[in-house]
Amino acid sequence: MEIGDALMEKAYIAKLNRYGGRHSVTVLPGDGIGPEMIAHVEKIFNFAQVPVDFESVHLSAEQESENELEQAIMAIKRNGVALKGNIETKFDDPTFVSRNVELRKELDLFANVLHCCSIPSIPSRHHNINMIIIRENTEGEYSGLEHETTPGIIITRAKIERISRFAFHYAKTYNRKKVTAVHKANIQKLGDGLFLKVCKEIGENEYPEIEFQSMIVDNASMQLVSRPQQFDIMLMPNLYGNIISNIACGLVGGPGLVSGMNIGDEYAVFETGTRNTGTSLAGKDMANPTAFIRASADMLRYLGLDHHANLISDSLYRTLVEKRIHTPDIGGTAKTSEVVASVLEFIEKDMEESKWHMR
Secondary structure (H helix, E strand, O other): OOOHHHHHHHHHHHHOOHHHHOOEEEEEEEOOOOOOHHHHHHHHHHHEEEEEEEEEEOOOOOOOOHHHHHHHHHHHHOOOOEEOOOOOOOOOOOOOOHHHHHHHHHHHEEEEEEEEOOOOOOOOOOOOEEEEEEEEEEOHHHHHOOOOOOOOOOOHHHHHHHHHHHHHHHHHOOOOOOOEEEEOOOOOOOOOHHHHHHHHHHHHHHHHOOEEEEEEEHHHHHHHOOOHHOHHHHHHOHHHHHHHHHHHHHHHOOOOOOOOEOOOOOEHHHEEEEOOOOOOOOOOOOOOHHHHHHHHHHHHOOOHHHHHHHHHHHHHHHHHHOOOOOOHHOOOOHHHHHHHHHHHHHHHHHHHHHHHHHO
């Protein structure tokens, strides 16, 4: 996945370095398939000799106290970066606060970034999709700040400016041509009206070379499933981002394929793009590990470990495209462990070839 200079600046690589140039990373296995996927990532890292040490913190919806949440936040603040499985949210308890939302709020992880792109060997209705979805991550209806819609409560100018500049800077850094702001300003005149106004101002005044487009969320959803190739960068508030992200992931093959980044000024958390737990697949060796492996590669790039990130990403790509080892969710019959074994096989081949060329 592309990661802009702004993200790399936030990595504070010198701060994150540990003894002997190794990095300490917080790991939150979460619920469902999370723990087994994290175990697969750790196996890949060890095999590829990635200079990363995991500090695991167990955080689950079943825990009643806030101690574990506080420990997780402290661990991420200490290490600066985390790899995370999704944590189940209780629907039947109105007092339960989502651990996922709390982490994003407490760490001020204001930008959620997904790169949704077509993979040649994956069956899909559409091809040649290559879009970036950028979602404001800390306020709006989805943040849990449920108030009457009045100016400055649900969504604020300062945070809209921050996420807008992030999106346009990303576009400029990676030669993306267009930013589409997704909104419902025709009905949500205060919150979404402010969002649209600020996005347009930032684009026109600070990034005139980037094309700016706005689209009502209803139409954006329809356009996304009918002609997704028209989108380059999609920028949106929290709630719409949750919905649009899931649609986009479905367009390129499903929730098992896309990774997501949560970026703040000081910390970063990497996870799967759709944030589902996959509880029904836990322990069956059937879940697609692609999203978790891609998330781990995104994290390595954030840490400046580009060689290891590319080694793992290329091995995964060759597994999916050259050998066509696919799990059932994308039309195959392979087990999770078979996908991982193939990734390790390609890593070994690449490492052997590198040794040969160095002679």
